[in-house]
Amino acid sequence: MGVNFDLNDLQAFRAVVELGSFRKAAEAVNISQPALSRRIEKLEGALGVRLFERTTRSVTLTTVGRVFAPSAEQLLDDLDVALLGIRDVSSSRLGHVTIACVPSVAYYFLPNVVASYHRRFPRIRVKLLDSSANEVLSSVISGEADFGVSFLGSQEAEVEFKVLLQERFVAACRRDHPIARKKRVTWNELYEHDYVSVDKTSGNRLLLDQALSTVAPHAPSVCETRHVTTMLGLIEAGLGVAAVPSMAMPGRDHPVLTSVPLVDPVVKRRVGIVMRRGRPLAPAAQQFYRAIIEMKRGGGATGENGDADFGPQATKTASRKSAS
Numbered sequence: 001m002g003v004n005f006d007l008n009d010l011q012a013f014r015a016v017v018e019l020g021s022f023r024k025a026a027e028a029v030n031i032s033q034p035a036l037s038r039r040i041e042k043l044e045g046a047l048g049v050r051l052f053e054r055t056t057r058s059v060t061l062t063t064v065g066r067v068f069a070p071s072a073e074q075l076l077d078d079l080d081v082a083l084l085g086i087r088d089v090s091s092s093r094l095g096h097v098t099i100a101c102v103p104s105v106a107y108y109f110l111p112n113v114v115a116s117y118h119r120r121f122p123r124i125r126v127k128l129l130d131s132s133a134n135e136v137l138s139s140v141i142s143g144e145a146d147f148g149v150s151f152l153g154s155q156e157a158e159v160e161f162k163v164l165l166q167e168r169f170v171a172a173c174r175r176d177h178p179i180a181r182k183k184r185v186t187w188n189e190l191y192e193h194d195y196v197s198v199d200k201t202s203g204n205r206l207l208l209d210q211a212l213s214t215v216a217p218h219a220p221s222v223c224e225t226r227h228v229t230t231m232l233g234l235i236e237a238g239l240g241v242a243a244v245p246s247m248a249m250p251g252r253d254h255p256v257l258t259s260v261p262l263v264d265p266v267v268k269r270r271v272g273i274v275m276r277r278g279r280p281l282a283p284a285a286q287q288f289y290r291a292i293i294e295m296k297r298g299g300g301a302t303g304e305n306g307d308a309d310f311g312p313q314a315t316k317t318a319s320r321k322s323a324s
């Protein structure tokens with residue numbers, strides 16, 4: 001027995017799932033709201049189940065809808081690959097790509113990639129899931145994200161980890177802080193000052209705990225936060241100092257914040273692209289992957305001790321070089 005629904009019905013379903021609104025979904029697929037409702041009703045009728053619970057205020061997936069959503073997404077992605085092929089993705093195509101990334105990457109590096117990608121493919125919508133390293137890994141494994149950018153994943157059998165760069169941890173502080181006058185600072189010296197730390201749910205905390213097993217802070221941190229970007233806001237407000245990945249720091253022209261290399265020991269982390277093993281990228285995601293690689297090749301500057309500097313200052317410098 002045939003199934004009486006088509007590609008347009010699946011696309012309407014995906015739009016409602018992603019946007020959580022029949023009105024927004026109708027706008028996204030360029031049809032009227034009644035027409036979109038008819039497509040959803042047709043799909044539900046063909047499957048013999050209700051996919052959404054609808055009230056005047058909200059739209060949520062039913063239990064069956066939550067089970068069906070990943071299959072529909074995979075079907076549309078596979079069809080996209082079959083019909084378009086990698087070379088056929090162009091600015092005239094509709095599509096979407098979902099990238100999971102740790103906040104430090106999302107805030108200072110990926111905006112440059114997204115801007116470049118949008119100029120080339122203005123009709124492809126980009127969704128960024130800025131989450132902890134563990135959540136990035138989960139999003140990739142579950143298929144919620146096409147791929148991720150993180151510093152965890154190299155030990156996981158289910159994923160492939162392609163290293164983009166290696167960066168060191170630095171001491172973040174205000175320009176008027178005593179540490180700012182130093183050329184380098186030890187971890188013990190850092191901990192002599194009030195400091196802010198990341199909590200135990202952070203992948204950075206795990207990495208630091210392992211690397212600093214012989215370094216004991218003199219006192220607990222004055223504040224714990226889950227994300228490095230929040231930590232920098234606290235430092236800018238004068239709460240103390242913090243150890244952060246160099247990529248998380250704003251440009252060298254920032255009026256308040258600066259950084260000093262941390263030594264004894266030098267702690268580094270590898271940042272890379274996390275992909276689910278054995279699952280090919282859809283065309284739109286493949287193009288975004290290429291945009292990241294191109295940005296890495298063209299925007300990465302080598303800092304002290306050969307560490308990659310992938311922050312905003314590096315990308316600004318690369319832009320000036322490419323324009324000259």
